[in-house]
Amino acid sequence: MLQYAFQRVLLALAIVFVAISALFTIMITLPGDPTTVLLGPRATPELRAEFRANMGLDDPVLVQIVNFWGRILSGDMGMDYNRNRPVAEAVFSALPHTMALVFGAIFWSATLGILLGAFSADNRNSWLDRVTGVLSVGFIAAPSFVVALYSLLLFSVTLRWFPTIGAGEPGDLASRLYHLALPSFAIGLAWVGYVARIVRASMLETLGENYIRTARAFGLTRRKVIYNYALRVAILPAVQVLGVGIGGMLSSAVFAEIVFSRPGIGSLIYDSVSGRNYPVVMGSMLVAIGFFVTCALIADLVNAALDPRQRVK
Amino acid sequence: MMDRLKHSLIGRLLADPMAVFAMAIIVGLVIVAVFADVISPHDHTAMNLADRFAPPSSTYWLGTDNLGRDTFSRLAQGSRIALYVALVAVSISGLIGLTLGMIAGFGPRWLDNVLLFVFDTLRAYPTIILALALAALLPRGLSTVIIVVVITSFSEYGRVVRTQTLSLKNAEFILAERAMGASAARIVFHHVLPNVLGPFFILAAMNLPVVITIEAGMSFLGIGVPPGTPSWGATLKDGFDYIRNTPWIIIAGGLPLILVTLGFTFLGEALRDQLDPKLRKSR
Numbered sequence: 001m002l003q004y005a006f007q008r009v010l011l012a013l014a015i016v017f018v019a020i021s022a023l024f025t026i027m028i029t030l031p032g033d034p035t036t037v038l039l040g041p042r043a044t045p046e047l048r049a050e051f052r053a054n055m056g057l058d059d060p061v062l063v064q065i066v067n068f069w070g071r072i073l074s075g076d077m078g079m080d081y082n083r084n085r086p087v088a089e090a091v092f093s094a095l096p097h098t099m100a101l102v103f104g105a106i107f108w109s110a111t112l113g114i115l116l117g118a119f120s121a122d123n124r125n126s127w128l129d130r131v132t133g134v135l136s137v138g139f140i141a142a143p144s145f146v147v148a149l150y151s152l153l154l155f156s157v158t159l160r161w162f163p164t165i166g167a168g169e170p171g172d173l174a175s176r177l178y179h180l181a182l183p184s185f186a187i188g189l190a191w192v193g194y195v196a197r198i199v200r201a202s203m204l205e206t207l208g209e210n211y212i213r214t215a216r217a218f219g220l221t222r223r224k225v226i227y228n229y230a231l232r233v234a235i236l237p238a239v240q241v242l243g244v245g246i247g248g249m250l251s252s253a254v255f256a257e258i259v260f261s262r263p264g265i266g267s268l269i270y271d272s273v274s275g276r277n278y279p280v281v282m283g284s285m286l287v288a289i290g291f292f293v294t295c296a297l298i299a300d301l302v303n304a305a306l307d308p309r310q311r312v313k
Numbered sequence: 314m315m316d317r318l319k320h321s322l323i324g325r326l327l328a329d330p331m332a333v334f335a336m337a338i339i340v341g342l343v344i345v346a347v348f349a350d351v352i353s354p355h356d357h358t359a360m361n362l363a364d365r366f367a368p369p370s371s372t373y374w375l376g377t378d379n380l381g382r383d384t385f386s387r388l389a390q391g392s393r394i395a396l397y398v399a400l401v402a403v404s405i406s407g408l409i410g411l412t413l414g415m416i417a418g419f420g421p422r423w424l425d426n427v428l429l430f431v432f433d434t435l436r437a438y439p440t441i442i443l444a445l446a447l448a449a450l451l452p453r454g455l456s457t458v459i460i461v462v463v464i465t466s467f468s469e470y471g472r473v474v475r476t477q478t479l480s481l482k483n484a485e486f487i488l489a490e491r492a493m494g495a496s497a498a499r500i501v502f503h504h505v506l507p508n509v510l511g512p513f514f515i516l517a518a519m520n521l522p523v524v525i526t527i528e529a530g531m532s533f534l535g536i537g538v539p540p541g542t543p544s545w546g547a548t549l550k551d552g553f554d555y556i557r558n559t560p561w562i563i564i565a566g567g568l569p570l571i572l573v574t575l576g577f578t579f580l581g582e583a584l585r586d587q588l589d590p591k592l593r594k595s596r
Contacts (some may be wrong), residue, residue, distance in 0.1 A: 011433070018430075019437045023446065134331070141578035143526040145533060146567040149553060153560050251441035255530065259553065269442060270534065273449045281446050288442050 005301055012297045020286050021065050027278065028064055047081070072286070078279035082272075087283035090268060095287055097167055098264040100176070101256060102249045104184025105191065106242055112188075113195025113238065118231050120196065121203035132196065139193030145255035148186035152259055155182055165261035183256040187249055194245070195238045203234040236306055243299020247292045325587050332583035338576030342569075346392040353386035357543050366559040376561035378551045384565045387543035392569065394544045398455055398528040399521045402462040407517050409463065410470025415509065417471065418478025419501060428475070432468035440465045441530055448536035458528050458537050466520060473516055477509045511588050519581035522574035529570055545570050 043051075059067070071078070077087040120132045156164040162182045168175035206212065207230050215225045254266030261267075265284050272280040326332040345352065354374065361381035369376045375384040417428040444461040451457040481487060481504070490500055531537035532546030533553075540547075545566060552562030 011430075014430070015434050015437050018434045022434075026447075027450065137578055137582060138575060141522060141571070141574040143529065143570055143574060145526075145530055146549070146570050149549060149563050150567060153556060153563050157556055158560065247436070247439045250439040251530075254441045254445070255533070258534070266442070269445045273445045273536070276449055278449060281449055285442065285446050288439055289437050292439060293437050 001305065004304055008297055008300055008304075012293045016286075016290055016293050017069075019289055020282075021069075023285060024065060024068055024282065025061060027282070029061060043081075077283040077286070080277060080280050082275050082277045082280075087279050090280055091265070091283045091287050094263055094265050094268040094284070095291070097262060098250070098253050098257070098266060098288075099291070100167075100180055101184050101187065101253050101262070101264060102246060104180050105188035105249050105252070106246075108185050108188030109191030109195050109242065110238070112192045114199050114231070114235055116192065116196035117199025117238075118203060118227065118234070120200040121207065121234075122226055124204065132200075136193035136196045139189050139196075142190065144187055144190055144252035145259065147189050148183065148252075148256050148259040151182055151186050167262045167264075179260075179262070183260045183262060186259075187252040187256050190252075191242065191245055191249070194241060198238045198241055199231075199234055202237045203230055206230045206234045236303060240299050240303045243296045243302075246295040250288055250292055322587055326583055329583050329586075331579045335576045335579035335583065338572050339580060342392055342396065342573055342576070345389050346396045349389040349393055353383070353389050355383035355386045357382065357386040357390045358541075359383070366555065366561075368559065368561055369565075375565035376559065378548070378562050379555045379558070384548065384562060387548055388545065388565065388569050390543040391545040391548060394455070394538065394542065395525045395528060395569075395573065398458055398462075399524045402459045402466075402524045403517050403520055405459065406463040406467035406520075407470050407513065410467040411474050411509070411513060413467070414471040414474025415478050415501060415505060417475040419482060419497070419505065425475070428471065432471050432475075435464065435468040438465055440527060441534075444527070444531050444536060445534070448531075448534075453536060453539055455528075455538060458531050461531070462524050462527055466524070469520070470513065470516060473512055474509050477512055478505055481505050481508055515581060515585050515588060518577060518584060522577040525573060525577075526570065 075088065077091065079085075080087050080090050083090070116132050116136070120129045123129050152164065156162045163179055166179060168177075168179035203226075207226070212225060212230055215229055216222070220229075250265070253264060254270065256262065257264040257266040258270055265288050269281055269284045269288075272278070272284065326336070354372075359382065361377065364373065364377050364381045365379060367373050367377040367381070373383050373385070375388065377383055378387070413428055413431075417425045440461070443465060444458075447461055448457065451460065487500060487504055490504060528537055529544060529546030529549065532542075532544040533550045534546075535550065537546055538544040548566040549563060549570075552559075552564075552566050556563060
């Protein structure tokens with residue numbers, strides 16, 4: 001297990017390194033004056049010259065990549081020239097909002113998805129199972145930003161049950177959760193469908209195992225066997241899917257943050273792109289990819305720890 | 314043999330109500346896209362400022378937007394954009410993924426490892442976030458949308474094709490063919506390729522709605538189609554900007570997206586159920 005974990009961590013680090021380096025290379029080798037791309041068309045000549053010297057833009061590409069990682073590893077992610085603050089400050093004040101959104105979405109999809117899936121498996125082939133099946137596919141298919149727009153329109157603008165903008169008062173947990181509920185639901189809905197289907201399928205498989213039959217033979221009730229014993233094993237595949245799904249959720253989070261005017265990595269990148277604020281874009285990408293790869297890694301390791309078969313490739 | 318298989322597949326699909334529903338939506342989409350100019354009641358660019366934010370009526374079937382343009386006509390034109398981007402992007406990324414996947418599965422071990430690493434790395438980019446990053450570098454337009462889709466999705470085809478190729482590589486009929494002295498090219502094109510295409514096409518069908526959603530999403534964010542183009546995403550963006558003036562633009566603009574993604578997803582599901590006998594048994 002330790003060896004497997006070590007290999008996985010190394011692979012994850014290599015992936016983040018290559019993914020970011022590739023993006024950085026594209027950025028500096030693209031035709032056109034990189035200072036225009038990085039600083040925006042309105043930058044003064046002095047700022048350009050200073051920037052050119054600071055970033056070592058006249059060095060060979062390889063040297064620039066090495067220097068770039070040198071700066072990152074020493075904790076310097078560059079400057080946000082538009083608002084005159086370190087990129088790290090901008091990125092790390094936005095990250096918790098996005099993490100809350102993604103974990104909120106996971107909360108919705110895990111609770112609703114597992115309930116629906118277990119219920120479906122329990123009532124296999126009934127009409128309720130069929131309806132749940134069709135609903136699940138419907139949830140999966142509905143584009144998250146359309147779900148976000150529709151729920152904004154219905155619950156916030158028309159019914160006024162939920163707030164339309166912002167992330168709530170700082171320090172006030174209830175207000176934060178109140179602002180979080182709708183956007184995270186919009187992201188999580190698609191995953192409710194996925195989780196429900198996976199839990200249903202693996203639940204049906206688990207219910208055929210010998211130890212379940214043994215539990216039944218010992219006289220435990222059907223309900224107890226399904227919800228206490230089978231479910232515990234059946235949710236494992238869902239853990240892995242959610243871990244990998246965080247990449248998709250990060251994409252959906254961009255829309256949720258813009259539709260609900262929330263702060264976060266998505267809206268930070270969005271604002272930076274329209275202002276061609278490239279250091280911030282780069283920093284946000286690094287954090288977004290790092291976050292995603294870390295979550296996928298954790299899901300993978302949790303799975304490997306719980307199910308030794310996963311460790312053999 | 315092929316005819317019989319095809320016939321029975323279509324026959325089985327027609328027996329599945331969800332598949333029929335899905336095919337009806339897709340055929341409807343294609344008809345609307347082809348005949349967009351004929352069925353549009355208004356010119357999709359014509360502005361009528363007196364009728365801004367009109368609700369649905371017999372004149373404007375789905376209402377009008379902030380410039381008094383007919384939403385139905387704009388959505389009909391938008392179906393062309395959606396279909397065009399989906400077909401082009403899925404073809405390109407599918408072809409790249411198919412080629413690389415077969416190389417990975419059939420080639421030497423080190424090449425397989427290199428390609429797997431490339432696939433893993435590309436999967437680390439969250440699509441829309443990468444789209445935003447590239448949007449700052451590339452010009453706005455459909456080609457940028459296609460580039461983003463290809464970068465983020467060909468690895469998925471590659472993985473599926475690789476797995477399929479690997480499992481075929483040591484199948485008995487391939488070993489027999491090799492023992493009889495068949496060339497690598499013959500084995501790959503005559504034996505591996507036809508067996509890989511089934512799962513490949515299912516994946517492609519399931520990816521079409523994803524691509525349509527990415528295009529709409531990028532256009533919604535203003536990094537997709539150029540301003541003024543009637544993409545579904547652009548219509549939704551107008552609706553979002555004027556959400557307090559009228560709910561109709563958002564309601565109407567979201568419908569085709571939901572219907573089309575539903576259609577393709579249900580069709581992909583039905584195809585998978587029919588083509589994968591293992592799944593058929595367990596249901």
